[in-house]
Amino acid sequence: MHQRFPDNPPPIPPAGGFPAGAAGSGGGVQEWERTYALFTHLTLLLILLPLVPVIPPLVMWLIKRDRSQFVDLHGKEAVNFSLSLVFYAIGVSIAIFILAPLTCGAALLVLWPAYLAVWVLGAYGMIMAVLAAKAGRLYRYPLTIRLV
DSSP: OOOOOOSSOOOOOTTTSOOTTOOOSSTTOOHHHHHHHHHHHHGGGGGGSTTGGGHHHHHHHHHHTTTOHHHHHHHHHHHHHHHHHHHHHHHHHHHHHHHHHHTTTTTHHHHHHHHHHHHHHHHHHHHHHHHHHHHTOOOOOTTOOOOO
């Protein structure tokens, strides 16, 4: 059975993410914070350019991270998700270059759809994060490697 995640996720241990007292209800978040976080997530639209999706959210996060905890948390998530998508795409590329010649191209039947899966994951995550930022809620991207 599919489990639906709550609008306000439970607190994450300190090693991994949002602090327990982080703003998440939308009531204490100012409009500029919501808008800034929303545009930080929308920079993922640049995913078609190699490595470029990481730079805009990184710059936006570095500029305003000290001014707002809400923007700081959304910025970290956007940077980590962008990095994760780049890593996944590189991993699929490496797998294609190694496995395609060894399997006479049969591996492409599995690996080309993997590129599509990375793109779908990016689109889904971005849309959900934009909606959460607009509502003043925190959002945790799925399948994200948290480096920042």
